[in-house]
Each structure stands twice: as C-alpha cells, then as structure tokens.
Amino acid sequence: MxxxxxxxxxxxxxxxxxxxxxxxxxxxxxxxxxxxxxxxxxxxxxxxxxxxxxxxxxxxxxxxxxxxxxxxxxxxxxxxxxxxxxxxxxxxxxAPKIKGEAPGEAASLVERVHWVVENEINPQLASHGGRVAVQEVAADGTVLLRFGGGCQGCGMADVTLKQGIEKTLMGRVPGVTAVRDATDHDRGAAPYIPRDSAA
CATH class of the missing domain: 2.60.300.12 (HesB-like domain)
Known part of the structure; x- marks a missing residue:
C-alpha cells in the first residue's frame, strides 16, 4: 500500500x-x-x-x-x-523496500556480508570515489576485502578498514570474526590520499 x-x-x-x-x-x-x-x-x-x-x-x-x-x-x-x-x-x-530487504538470520554469512558491504559500506566510501569488494568469506568468519577506486593505494585505507569497515561488519553481521585487506595498494591509480603523503 x-x-x-x-x-x-x-x-x-x-x-x-x-x-x-x-x-x-x-x-x-x-x-x-x-x-x-x-x-x-x-x-x-x-x-x-x-x-x-x-x-x-x-x-x-x-x-x-x-x-x-x-x-x-x-x-x-x-x-x-x-x-x-x-x-x-x-x-x-x-520507500523502505526499494533497495531490498536485509537478509534474515537464516541467510548465509556470505549473503549477509555482501548485503552490508553493498548497502551500507560502499555508499559511504563512494563519497571519496572508493569502494570495496568481498573477495572471500572464510569458514572461521574472516572477511577478505579488496579496495578499489580512490581507496586503492589510499594512505587512510588501514584506518578505514579498522575503524570503519571492520566495526560495521562485526557489529551488523553476527559470525564475522575479523576483516582483512587483500588489496595490492601499490597498483592504486588515483588514491584519495597517496600512501606516501599519509603520516
């Protein structure tokens, strides 16, 4: 209605x-x-x-x-x-249903991680021209992510991972035990903050 x-x-x-x-x-x-x-x-x-x-x-x-x-x-x-x-x-x-509904507790850990990454984390990273992709969700709850766009090669990627993404995933997705970065940051073409200038 x-x-x-x-x-x-x-x-x-x-x-x-x-x-x-x-x-x-x-x-x-x-x-x-x-x-x-x-x-x-x-x-x-x-x-x-x-x-x-x-x-x-x-x-x-x-x-x-x-x-x-x-x-x-x-x-x-x-x-x-x-x-x-x-x-x-x-x-x-x-329109509360337009972006889809969050997977329920019966959904797999992989489905729940993907939903939070696409619907909560990536929209925030987009303001810096960045994004993350889920590379793997291990059986022990470890999530491997790859940074892209302005986040690949960014000097603040570690802070973003630990203070932002990891806290969000562990708080929103029961079963996530750790979040790791699997990105080759040396290949970043347009980092938001170059790694060598971040102190």
Whole structure:
C-alpha cells in the first residue's frame, strides 16, 4: 500500500491543472530496485504514456499510477510535500523496500556480508570515489576485502578498514570474526590520499 499525503495530493493537483492535459496523472516507478542505486521516480503521465498494466491509486483530482514491476519495491512507500525549517517546500518519497530487504538470520554469512558491504559500506566510501569488494568469506568468519577506486593505494585505507569497515561488519553481521585487506595498494591509480603523503 502506498500512502500519499493530502499536501502531496494538493501539490500534484495544482501542477496537473496548470498543464491542462485531459486525463493526465502521475506515474511512480522504481529505478534500479534491489540495488544500492535504487531510487523512486515520479513523472507526469498522459493516457497515451501508460502501458495499461499499472496499478492505479485514486487521489483527489488525479490518478497515481504505479509501474507494475515496481509494485513490490514500492510497497509501504510514503509520498509527502513538506515545509523545511528554512521555509522552502520539498516533495519527499520514502520507500523502505526499494533497495531490498536485509537478509534474515537464516541467510548465509556470505549473503549477509555482501548485503552490508553493498548497502551500507560502499555508499559511504563512494563519497571519496572508493569502494570495496568481498573477495572471500572464510569458514572461521574472516572477511577478505579488496579496495578499489580512490581507496586503492589510499594512505587512510588501514584506518578505514579498522575503524570503519571492520566495526560495521562485526557489529551488523553476527559470525564475522575479523576483516582483512587483500588489496595490492601499490597498483592504486588515483588514491584519495597517496600512501606516501599519509603520516
């Protein structure tokens, strides 16, 4: 079920009235669902733009169409039009299932490690142009990672590993006993902080 606030409905209704296109509605879809890049997209939709298999939600003065394949990813989504502390207004979409759901306790250690790396750790490293990939998850719970991008050859990679990644994995994934770096840092082409300048 998707919730769309009265404020958001009023906002959309005003925009649609301004367009003055008969039958125009709003279409909601999930882009790259189930991945860390997942996002929700809202766009105007004229009747000719619709595929015919969309789910329709009747709103005050217009219809919200949900892309059929996106429905499972957008279940529980909330659309609102909020006023910020600065006085500006912003449309917000909260879709808790769009990036996928964390594997449950019954999932393997490998699945749980991969999920945390892709959905929690890599989005943070991306701000420095970096990323990590899981090379191996050993039977004793040791996780081997390879740094890439700005993290390969970075002078702060050891700190990132010990203070950030290892703490996150050991705190979020029961069964992880240690995290090790399997990266050849000498091959880093564009480190965020060159190793020789990190002191």
């Amino acid at each position: 998707i919730q769309i606030s009265d404020r958001a409905q009023t906002h959309f209704r005003r925009l649609i009235e301004r367009e003055a296109v008969p039958g125009m509605g709003v279409r909601l879809s999930a882009v790259d669902p189930g991945t860390p890049r997942a996002d929700a997209r809202l766009e105007f939709a004229e009747p000719a733009d619709l595929a015919g298999d969309e789910w329709a939600v009747d709103c005050e003065g217009f219809t919200l169409y949900i892309h059929a394949a996106s429905v499972p990813w957008l279940d529980g989504a909330e659309i609102d039009f909020v006023t910020q502390a600065t006085g500006s207004q912003q449309l917000t979409i909260k």
